[in-house]
Amino acid sequence: MKDLPHIPLVRTLRERCRVCYACVRECPAKAIRIVESQAEVMPERCIGCGNCVRVCSQDAKGVYDSTGEVAQLLDGTAPVAALLAPSFPAEFVDWDYQSLVGMLRAMGFRYVTEVGFGADLVARAYQQLVDAETDLHYIATTCPAVVAYVELYYPDLVDALAPVVSPMIAMARVVKRCYGENVKIVFIGPCIAKKEEALTTGEVDAVLTFLELRRMLRLLPISPEKVVPGDFDPPLARQGGLFPISKGLLQAAGIPENLATSEVVVADGRTSFVEALKEFYCGNWSPKLIEVLACKGCIMGAGVTNRDPLFRRRSRVSNYVLDRMTNGDEAQWHREMALYSDLDLSRVYEVRDQRRPDPPDEELSAILLRLGKRRAEDELNCGACGYETCRDHAVAIYKGLAESEMCLPYTIDKLRETVQNLAISKDKLAHTQEILMQAEKLASMGQLAAGIAHELNNPLGVVLMFAHMLLEEYGKTPELKEDLELIAAQADRCKKIVSGLLQFARQNRAALQETNMRKLVEDALKLLPIPDEVQVRVIHEMNDPMVEIDADQITQVVNNLVTNACHAMPQGGVLTLTTAGDADEARITISDTGIGISKENLAKIFEPFFTTKAIGKGTGMGLAVTYGIVKMHQGNIQVESNNDPHTGPTGTTFLVSLPRNGAPHGAAQLPPIDSVSAAQQ
Secondary structure, X not given: OOOOOOOOOEEEOOOOOOOOOHHHHHOOOOOEEEEOOEEEXXXXXXXXXXXXXXXXXXXXXXXXXXXXHHHHHHHOOOOEEEEEOOOHHHXXXXXXXXXXXXXXXXXXXXXXXXXXXXXXXXXXXXXXXHHOOOOOOEEOOOOHHHHHHHHHHOHHHHHHEOOEOOHHHHHHHHHHHHHOOXXXXXXXXXXXXXXXXXXHHOOOOEEEEHHHHHHHHHHOOOOHHHOOXXXXXXXXXXXXXXXXXXXXXXXXXXXXXXXOOOOEEEEEOHHHHHHHHHHHHHOOOOXXXXXXXXXXXXXXXXXXXXXXXXXXXXXXXXXXXXXXXXXXXXXXXXXXXXXXXXXXXXXXXXXXXXXXXXXXXXXHHHHHHHOOOOOHHHOOOOOOOOOOOHHHHHHHHXXXXXXXXXXXXXXXXXXXXXXXXHHHHHHHHHHXXXXXHHHHHHHHHHHHHHHHHHHHHHHHHHHHHHHHHHHHHHOOOHHHHHHHHHHHHHHHHHHHHHHHHHHHHOOOOOOOEEEEHHHHHHHHHHOOOOOOOEEEEEEEOOOOOEEEEOHHHHHHHHHHHHHHHHHOOOOOEEEEEEEEEOOOEEEEEEEEOOOOOOHHHHOOOOOOOOOOOOOOOOOOOHHXXXXXXXXXXXXXXXXXXXXXXXXXXXXXXXXXXXXXXXXXXXXXXXXXHHHOOOOEO
16 A cells, blocks of 8 residues: 555635535534634545535535546556446436447547446455454445545554455456556546545546546537447446445345344444444444445435435436346356456555544633533534534634634624624724814814914003003092993903913923822812802822822812812802822812703813803813813813702712823723712811
8 A cells, every 4th residue: 555645635715615614514524624714624634525515505615636637648648447436327317328438438548447347346355254254343445435534533443444445446456457557547436535545545547526527528528429329348247336325235245234133234424424433433333344335325425416316316326237237248247257256355454543632621621611611501502613512612622623713602702792892992982082172172272372362462461551540540530430440350351361371372391290189189279269158078098199290280270170169059069179099190089069060061161262151250261271281291081960950969070180100091980979978178
């Protein structure tokens, strides 16, 4: 046996693969792994059964193409023999077999023979195995996919493989003896696995599937109308033609399947053959012979293009064999069987162990946990991943054959989590956009304010000076006093507005220095005229009150917020100032129990010149200046307010968060208005 590498019998066409996991589900050898959400066939593990080719609805599986090799053989000088598999009646339903033989000869094949005769020889060899008085138990080796499966995944059963060649190899040896050693051999049949069997044994030069043969006939082009019909070259087959049907080997060999003794057992199809080998390996039963086929008979091979149902295909093969046995020369067949009675039909097999160790229990549990399988109830065993159970999937992940994303419930949970994260990101983005819009407004207003303040400051100073001079000179005249006082008051108001504009538009940076936050708040309160009806509470929750800030500017922030809070409580109330913080930031919370701010006004309170106070009572610059100072410190300011008594206590809370060492930080969470703790100042 030649020690040759595996050829890529099947490959995935990535551009067509939709990752439905149908191929994973149908592969008995689990030779398909998922890599980056793409199905990848591993040649070293593939047994060539073709299940993945049959079930792929997207035609995303490509089979190793032998048409080029066959074309080269036909163009060569050596004679080429076509070995036609006995399943051909199930494929070529539109042509009679004489026309098919004529078409093959027209392609350039010197000889066209029936593999069914090789099957007759193999059947006789199996009859001798079963009749031998030994304690040996055998696995039939007519199916190359089953042989590969045993060699790869049940190496301990290799010695149980029947030491008999397949009908293809048997017929190749017949042709070599009959027509010369220089004859090139091309097998034509329904099986993909035959391609590797031919390469491994080296006795067949090329293998064509029925699909590939039809493709070559179309390209030449050759049709039944253009050829001379003919018969197969001898030797001809009889009951060996039943081999492609389940139990065909037993009937051809005259071996009864006795259900009472279970000495002979037949198993076919993807799940049945795997289960039969597993039971045989475990020693649960030990028949003399197991006829095992990876398909439901060779007539259902992946290289068949006819889509007729199983039993219609069976009947066509049966009818062809019946016609051969009825009209054929039985005596000649016996003579030929005797002629090749000494033909060597032996074969040895090799161990090509591809088993991978199962994971330890703790590793398996860890993988299941990553898949969200915390309890037995979480293991849905839905099969969407291509594996029968969640544990099988976890084992495949451990062996590098699968990915976590193949689990549908896991993927749905991840998708739900992603959607939630996207929603949070969207909210953060909207908040950031709002801040950027506010910053853009402030920048524009800053430029405008700087220009206005510069142009108005000097003439306004002149107006204010002369207004006060006139008031001093003519203030005692009753008919002028009231008008002059009004001029002076409005001029003063204009001065305050211009002063606010200048402060708002200033471009200087914060002069950071270590400051005691507790003392800053207390000193700021001492400088402010707090109405008697307002009760002030100060709470210090900072373990370390020292913060690097611009004390003058933060004092102005406290003054502006406290002043606004007092104005919001014309009938009195409670004003609460709280200092808190951690290793990264310091926080000042200023809360009042006043009338609150409406929802429609909350989005505009930091805009310059926006105010809800009466004319002459406010300039609308206080909160804009406060916002600018906080942002200059790389801090954050948040506000919560309620002005509807029906929904809870009214009032407003401002939270100013400042980096303790001038570093950026995340926004702090505002405490509820009605849950601000209090302590007497």
